[in-house]
Amino acid sequence: MATRQMSINKHNFKTESEYFAFAKEVGKKIAYSKIRSKVLKLSAQKIRNANILISDYFQMYNSEMYNKQDAIADFIQKMPLKSFLRYSDKSHLTNKIEKNYICDEGVEADLQAKEMNEFYKMGITPDDIVEFIQNNEKGVKHYTTTKESILEVITEKFFNRYEIKINLNFVERYYAEFLQEKREVEQSDDCPF
Numbered sequence: 001m002a003t004r005q006m007s008i009n010k011h012n013f014k015t016e017s018e019y020f021a022f023a024k025e026v027g028k029k030i031a032y033s034k035i036r037s038k039v040l041k042l043s044a045q046k047i048r049n050a051n052i053l054i055s056d057y058f059q060m061y062n063s064e065m066y067n068k069q070d071a072i073a074d075f076i077q078k079m080p081l082k083s084f085l086r087y088s089d090k091s092h093l094t095n096k097i098e099k100n101y102i103c104d105e106g107v108e109a110d111l112q113a114k115e116m117n118e119f120y121k122m123g124i125t126p127d128d129i130v131e132f133i134q135n136n137e138k139g140v141k142h143y144t145t146t147k148e149s150i151l152e153v154i155t156e157k158f159f160n161r162y163e164i165k166i167n168l169n170f171v172e173r174y175y176a177e178f179l180q181e182k183r184e185v186e187q188s189d190d191c192p193f
Contacts (some may be wrong), residue, residue, distance in 0.1 A: 046162060054175050055163075057154040070145040072132045073118040077112060078103035079129075087130040100139035 013019040081102050084093065087109055091104075109126035116124045133139050136143045144152075151171070 010163040016151050020078045033119050054171055068124055071116055071122055072129055073145055075138050076140055077114050078106035080106050083108045087126045090191055092134050094137055097133055101133045
């Protein structure tokens with residue numbers, strides 16, 4: 001009995017069983033592809049929602065929500081005791097303030113305010129700096145900036161929706177990749193379909 005050769009799209013099958021094995025594999029790939037596309041549609045919706053959430057975060061994060069307290073938290077340095085007492089009453093001096101903000105070789109409050117205003121142009125005064133110290137006597141590392149507060153809200157929302165913990169590094173990288181992909185799609189003239 002002669003075996004005939006079958007040829008389908010550059011595939012040469014010596015036997016009918018090779019052809020059926022090939023057809024079975026193709027069928028498995030098609031079935032997998034259909035299931036995968038359904039999963040991707042669900043995931044794509046979640047990805048779109050995540051993109052919206054992160055975009056909203058970045059719009060809030062990059063807006064003018066930066067206040068004097070945030071600026072002071074970014075730049076505050078230790079100051080000499082006499083400089084602190086020039087703008088505050090001695091009764092406000094606590095051990096925590098002394099430990100976290102007072103140093104003989106520190107930078108005067110008025111000089112710090114000048115440097116902050118050169119960068120932020122917010123009209124920060126030495127009184128503002130001393131008030132910040134009094135309100136945050138545990139130290140600047142315990143102060144939560146407006147941007148950090150926004151990140152906490154977004155992080156909590158993201159976890160509640162997707163059960164994924166994120167941080168600022170993730171959000172920044174994810175958003176940068178999202179914008180890059182968006183630019184590439186907008187610049188592309190080739191339709192993938």
